[in-house]
Amino acid sequence: MPTENASGADPARAAEEDDRLAALIGELSHLSTEQADTSRGDLDLLPTLDLVRAMNAEDRRIPEAVAAQAENIAAAVDGITERFRRGGRLVYLGAGTAGRVGVLDASECPPTFGTDPDMVVGLIAGGETAIRNAVENAEDDDRAAAESLRALHLGADDTVVGISASGRTPYVLGGLAYAHEVGALTVAIAANAGSAIGAAADVPIEVVVGPEFVTGSTRLKAGTAQKLVVNMLSTLSMIRLGKTYRGVMVDLRATNEKLRARSVRTLIQLSGASQEDAVRALAEADGSVKLALLLLFTDASAETAAPALAAADGILRDAIAALS
Incomplete structure (x- = not known):
């Protein structure tokens, strides 16, 4: 039976947690969205107008990164439209900013296109609370999305779009795995190439936007790229449907x-x-x-x-x- 040290911690468990932390640090270190741009080390010293211009210059890179994924986005639109015609639904999955992007797009479809509220659905790790408040640990639950999709009676006529800047969010990976099991079309939107969610999806859309203006703040370029892509997925499929x-x-x-x-x-x-x-x-x-x-x-x-x-x-x- 393992003994506890003076602090009351189980040494074996502590060592296991240290190993997991080291592995995660190593994994994150390879993600372009987590890299620091050393040329911007003086941001806090710049005049406000220069900050505006510098951030805008970074944002101009986003449409080009989205354009590089045009073929995969078109494939996703065609797949979504085909399933819509069979009575299927479009379901977005994400945690944090990525989840909110999906929820926003889903909520705007009924007033914009006259669709049934159940036609486009947004699921976010942590549930409704997470739309306005951070529920950070929720993204690590790889079973929660599957449970939500099961409650929706997900089937082969549906499409599930997993959104994750890092491309490795357990909540999204679990949801995509379940969607694959039931035969739904799976689409992944990531901000890193060679992502785990891209490998898990039928259609990977990997919009590589590079290091963020503020290092690691993926609500910025990655979040904007996600919004541009979901705009295309919903709007273009609605155009195909004659909306x-x-x-x-x-x-x-x-x-x-x-x-x-x-x-x-x-x-x-x-x-x-x-x-x-x-x-x-x-x-x-x-x-x-x-x-x-x-x-x-x-x-x-x-x-x-x-x-x-x-x-x-x-x-x-x-x-x-x-x-x-």
Whole structure:
């Protein structure tokens, strides 16, 4: 039986913890996001305007790093869209900033694209509390994400996107492993090349942004890169689903005065109709901008246009062609 030292610690356990710490330090030392840029050692001495310019110069690197992953991002969009068409969902997984990025993107899809709140889901290590408060140890729980995905009844028609700046977060790795088991499409967004989550995913998106402006603060360049990528994943898949027409959001429903005004303006802008005709079409379409546009473009009745739009899988261009 192991004995305790004077401090009350188990020597064997302490040695094991020291070994784990040393291994983690070694692992982190190889990550580009954890490196220090020695050229910025005088940041605290710079005038504020110089700080602004220096940070902005670093941020300009991010779009180029995202562009380098264009092919993988496109593959992810196509995979997500295919599964959306089968009734599947998009689920984001992450801890800390990465988790909040996913939650933010998921929460903005219903008001932007008129989607069901269950269509795009954001899961964060530590649960709802972690959205506003740090729950740092939650990211080390490699079983929590699997439990949450199991509760969602994750299946083969779903897509799980794991987000981690380091690319090694246990919470995300556990979730991706479970998603793979049930046959879901898996996508990884990391800020380091050769990441563990990239190796665990069907589609790795490794946006290498390099050392952070403040060393190790991955809410900066890595977080911005994550936001740019999830913007693409959700927005482009929604475009593929026909949620836009001529670059304008058309899956809106006029549920309040502001949205009604925006809807009428959209109808006038896209169809050239008068305000009176736009208001009439919107009322006939029960507030659906897309259906109202179809009425304006084809002079069909709502009873005829609604089934045509459904038959076209919600693609307005195809419905217009079918009724023309």
